[in-house]
Amino acid sequence: MPNTKTLRYQELADRLTELIRQGTYPPSGRIPSVRQMSKQQEVSISTVLQAYYLLEGHGLIEARPQSGYFVRGQVVKRLPEPEMSSPGRDPSRVSLHELVMMLMRDSRDPKLVQLGAALPNPDCLPIKKINRIIANITRHNSAALHQYQLPPGLDTLRVQIARRAVNAGCSLSPNEILVTSGGIEAIDLCLHAACRPGDIVAIESPMYFGTLQTLEVHGLRALEIPTHPRDGISLSALEFALEHNPIRAVLTISNFNNPLGSQIPDDRKKDLVEMLARRDIPLIENDVSGEIYFGEKRPMVCKAFDKKGLVMLISSFSKDIGPGLRVGWVAPGRFKAEVEWLKFTVSAASPTLPQMAVAEFIESGGYEHHLRHIRREYARNVDLLSAAVMRYFPGETRVTRPSGGFVLWVQLPENMDSLELYKLALQGGITLAPGYVFSATQQFPNFIRLNAAEFNYSTERAIEQLGDMILEMGK
Ligand SMILES: Cc1ncc(COP(=O)(O)O)c(C=O)c1O
Structure with missing residues (x-):
């Protein structure tokens, strides 16, 4: 049964479709901003956004970065997007x-x-360049690469990671970063550090199955939160869940969720961090695809808004440089000591050579x-x-x-x-x-x-x- 909000955004979308057809809003012309439309039509911002998403879905309008919404010059037919997911309200074992x-x-x-x-x-991996760098390293540093790079990992790599994090709005010191064997190890270490068996972890729904596997291995319960295919986790649904469940941690893929492709808008990332900070609940933020954005600007990470050390930011070079290198990292905030100890206990160190190769690739400008x-x-x-x-x-x-x-x-x-x-x-x-x-x-x-x-x-x-x-x- 549709609720009144659903009807309202559909009504608004229908009205706008008619105005576009009549030429009141002509092809390539700008339509009122979300805020203007919300005032004009006396409906909420989210109703306007939903209506605009629907019109985009029907190929009638398009969003242009930093400019607003425009009527499409040539109407392109596209399939509609899935709706916000609607999982049940109870936590579940995986x-x-x-x-x-x-x-x-x-x-x-x-x-x-x-x-x-x-x-x-x-064909999108920099195989030749990385091979050249590796050949060079093995010629000149053969002794160093046979040594452990004990946690927190290779200094020069952590410096490069900290420099790149600035583009995502984050001022991290290399000392806050720990190298891991891929993103999946970082997820495992963070869940292990922040949770105990039986705890409830709130997650976006749908969620990358590797994360669900880690919840299963640690005997954690997943509480799936409604998630929008564009805007990611619903903050109102999460707030409701926080009020009704003893949630130990929240886990999001804030930029380009796998499989949904959603991206939490930057202002809502701030709201999310503040919502969790008020309750002292850690956020495990997975940003493994954050560098593969199609717009003009690198989206921010939630970690950029973290004042209490509660955000554990995870990433890896598997999606853009190569999954076989197994180079990932985590900035675990206040959980750093625990995560470092766990990393040392589980695998002592990550392999040295791939860390050196990735550091060199970034530093040379090749990565950008x-x-x-x-x-x-x-x-x-x-x-x-x-x-x-x-x-x-x-x-x-x-x-x-x-x-x-x-x-x-x-x-x-x-x-x-x-x-x-x-x-x-x-x-x-x-x-x-x-x-x-x-x-x-x-x-x-x-x-x-x-x-x-x-x-x-x-x-x-x-x-x-x-x-x-x-x-x-x-x-
Ligand atoms: C969202 C997400 N996190 C983590 C991983 C695993 O990353 P890695 O290969 O660096 O362990 C993947 C791989 O598919 C992923 O999609």
């Missing part, structure tokens, strides 16, 4: 390991068209140059994959419009089962990630995640094949 291990095994099969794992496009290239490539491939989904999938399909990263979250018609599709797709030589693995409580049976990192002839054919399978399943 049990997904069998499904996840099945996906892991398929992701290693070179014979399959890989639309499942969120792996970067091999490389990022500019892959941002354009990924933005293009995401658009191409999404257009292919529109061409071949049934008309009721919905798809996200990420402003960064390289995954698409696709909502299939209501009666579709993503696991059934997964099995059919495997027989046809294609892997995808079924919606089941992104929730502890099976919120997304008719969703799939597609990796849009690479788009070529076989990707297009695979999407066509999937479209046929979905149509067949619907019969």
Whole structure:
């Protein structure tokens, strides 16, 4: 049953559609800002935003960074986006390991068209440059790289990470940063440091299955919070959850959630940090795709607003330099001593050579140059994959419009089962990630995640094949 707010934004969207059709708002012209429209129509800011999102979804208007909303010159048809997720209100244990291990095994099969794992496009990795740097290091530093780089990790790398964090609004000292073996180890260390078995962790819904696995391993309970495909976690839903549950920590992928592609707007990141600071609750912030943004400006991180050391910021170089290097990092705030001890206890140190290579790549300016290239490539491939989904999938399909990263979250018609599709797709030589693995409580049976990192002839054919399978399943 739609609530009155839903009706209000739909009414507003209908009225604006009519005004655009009549030419009151002509093609390429600006429409009133969200604030002006909210005053003019006496509706809330969020009602206007929802209406504008809907019109964008219908290809009638577009947002231009720092300029506002404009009527599209040429009306482009696009599939609508999924709506805000609506998980249940109770925390739940996680049990997904069998499904996840099945996906892991398929992701290693070179014979399959890989639309499942969120792996970067091999052509978008700086392989030659990193190999050259590694060759150089091994010629000149052969003794040093055989030594442990004990926690907190290589000094020169931590200096480079701290310098880059400035672009995300963060003033970090290298001493606040600890090198890890990828982002996944950082997530594990943070949850281990902040929580005890049985604790409740509030998470965005859907959530990257690696995080759900870590919750499962530590015996933690997931409390899934409604999350918008553009704006990320709903702060009002989180506030409600905080009032009714003894939540130990909150975990978000603030920029380009995997699988949703959502990005918490910078002003709401501040609100989120302040909301948690009032209750002294840590925020584990995963920013592994934060550098792969399609807009003009690097989005901020929540950590930029952290005054109490409660934000544990995590990132890694797996999405942009290469997952095989296993270089990640964490700025754990007030949990630093505990995280450092855990890191030393679990793996003593991360390998030295990849840390040296990454530090050198950033310092030489190669990283910045490389990022500019892959941002354009990924933005293009995401658009191409999404257009292919529109061409071949049934008309009721919905798809996200990420402003960064390289995954698409696709909502299939209501009666579709993503696991059934997964099995059919495997027989046809294609892997995808079924919606089941992104929730502890099976919120997304008719969703799939597609990796849009690479788009070529076989990707297009695979999407066509999937479209046929979905149509067949619907019969
Ligand atoms: C959101 C998110 N966090 C963490 C990871 C894992 O990162 P790493 O390979 O650096 O451990 C991934 C990989 O897919 C991811 O998508």
